[in-house]
Amino acid sequence: MEIGVLRRDGRTDPFFDGTAAGRLAIRRCEACDRWYAPDASGCPECGEEALAWADASGAATLVTWTVTHGRPAEDGTAPPPAYLALVELAEGPWMYARLDGVSGGDLHEGLPLRAEFEHPDEGESYVLFRPAR
DSSP: OOOOOOOOOSTTHHHHHHHHTTOOEEEEETTTTEEEOTTOOSOTTTOOOOOEEEEOOOEEEEEEEEEEOOOOOTTSOOOOOEEEEEEEETTSOEEEEEEOSOOGGGOOTTOEEEEEEEOOSSSOOEEEEEEOO
16 A cells, blocks of 8 residues: 655654654753653653754564555456554654554564665665564
């Protein structure tokens, strides 16, 4: 299932610069050394408003997931399902992402995952997670 064309909005430039280079950039509070998801705007622990961007390891575990099914084509064939997940990064924050290389029977809470990067012809590169091997 196609996810569509992703575009950066200025606020997300460091995240998409990272994905283009095959790196997962997330937010980090330098004042108290806590890590946050890419969309965080401040640190709720110490009140710091200016979070830095830092490279995460790319290791994660599966927290939960959902399966989406696309509309069948006119000939009745159905596209493969898409697996959307909430993952916990090794650094601590949770983030939403697409899963790849999995089937419904493979999925379970705590499944070790690894960040991978897709580089489409149009739009921004993006992160997805595959089972760690």
